[in-house]
Amino acid sequence: NAGVMQNPRHLVRRRGQEARLRCSPMKGHSHVYWYRQLPEEGLKFMVYLQKENIIDESGMPKERFSAEFPKEGPSILRIQQVVRGDSAAYFCASSPLPPAGANTGELFFGEGSRLTVL
């Protein structure tokens, strides 16, 4: 059972270009989370999605950032018109649907996509 797959692992963009980061969750997992991490810092929550639904996007900047998790295919984090401040590692994590009435479970992380904006 493959783990959470993120690609690309490294992405270089010039200011103003678009960045698309992909995340394939573990098989059977229906929840996807995106986090951003600056060097030597913690993970900042961005968005929480289920298939075809955004559950919580309270951590996502209102402009230039969007995320989707379609019925088929990977979850996509899209950053339009990138700026230097968008340079960071973006981590995706997945979890299975928790049992009814339960709120437990762990997250399974990918190895991250490192975005560098020149």
Added chain:
Amino acid sequence: SQQGEEDPQALSIQEGENATMNCSYKTSINNLQWYRQNSGRGLVHLILIRSNEREKHSGRLRVTLDTSKKSSSLLITASRAADTASYFCATVSGFNKFYFGSGTKLNVKP
């Protein structure tokens, strides 16, 4: 912010010593989890403690939770050089909402 805050930010110890990291948080939680991150890698789950539990063990790991003080601690006993990594607490609240702290960077010297 709902995020946990770890303390200390950095910890350097000798192999064989114990390492203790603390996590404080602000809101009510369903459970609290600890994760480890090796440099340049993704996070790996270590241990979960539910809000109605006070202590939990897993191998060389011991986690405590004090919901009245909104704090948790992670103890790694008999540390090894391979334990060198960053450690994060994650609070889980609401429906599957995970918030991570800023982490403790542990360096275990051989």
